[in-house]
Amino acid sequence: MPRTPAGQTRESVYRFVRGRLLQGQPPTLREIQEAFGFRAVETAREHLTGLVSEGKLEHDKGRSRSYRLPSHLPNHLPNHLPNHAIRAATTLLVPLLGRVQAGALTTAVEQLEAWVPVQARGRGSSADELFALRVRGLSMQGAGILPGDIVIVRKQSTASTGDIVVALVDDEATVKRLHKGPPGSQGPNRRIELHPENPEFQVIVCAADQVTLLGKVIEVRRHLEAPFESFDSFDESPE
Template sequence: MGRTPAGQTRKRIYEFVRRRLLEGTPPTVREVQQAFGFRAVQTAREHLEALVREGLLAKAPGRARGYYLPPAATPVPTRLVPLVGRVQAGQLTAAIESPEGYLALRSRRPERELFALRVRGDSMSGAGILDGDIVVVRRQRTAEDGEIVVALVGDEATVKRLRRRGRRVELRPENPAFDTIVVAAEEVTILGKVIEVHRYLEHLPLIPAP
């Protein structure tokens, strides 16, 4: 019986290791040796190291079960992100409403950390956020100076760039036609940081809320 080409064997090893990793049970080198019937554990190690060099696997040094899938090789799960209302990007509007529905978006973040808002107005056009865009927001109560946030002032929400000035906060537009909102720091509640912008040219693929 002829020998299996090394490339085919390595592909089978990759599929074996990948399946185990996705199941949450990373194999040891010896388990790979036993699974493929290699006489020496070194043969299994050489195949695994070759997969690391090819970028298909990554390795944490000093760990028996140290092989893992690099981020590019790990499937990104689909999350149902609630579209919770509209945000006026030129003027303040009513605070976040009940969900209009859900968007199926790929993200590694848990669903509970995310929500989406529909933007109205052009005050953030300089940052590439246009009227009608959907912004995906990571829920958080703080933000770094210069980040784009969804901020609540009183009972109204807006999308702006955050600037801190001592005991005051500036919510700056990215369009010179609009004014900066300046308020005392205690009058502003950060609802989250804008992490993605989505633009749909035709139908918005919205999943109805129950």
């Protein structure tokens, strides 16, 4: 029986298994056997055993379809594909909300436009911490944020000066750059400034209790070809 050089089939098997895992469909040994034309199930199993010993896969002994990508980032990963595959496995699905109204940060069906795949950040990340909105106006043009862009937002009720945030002002969501007044300004009610990045728009100045901070913008996306149907999330015009 002709054989490939050492390691070559192993690599091919790894890519096959990884592809199936990323599709959510881990293969059985016999599916691998068939895919590669092996005559023995054991051949497939030994390749997987080799991959486990190399740290590229892990599995639960005796369970069906249990080979999987390692679930934790080992401290000393070699700088090759497994690392990237692991990152791929931590994709989060974040709701793109159609409209945000006062207090209603929700993934209720009527407001959910789509699910957006987002790379997980850190081990504690969870899709519940994030939401996405579509930008409608030109107020943040100077920051390279244009109408139609999608902002990925991490839910948080505080942020730092200079952060780009989503805030509710007069029950309307807006994307602006946050500037906080000095501690103690206006008594317990600190002054908040929401700065546009476009000279045609005015700074919004108010007290902290007049603003609800919904979160911090952590990513901006622009689709030059729209994968989604067009849907506007909020109004905005020069004041």
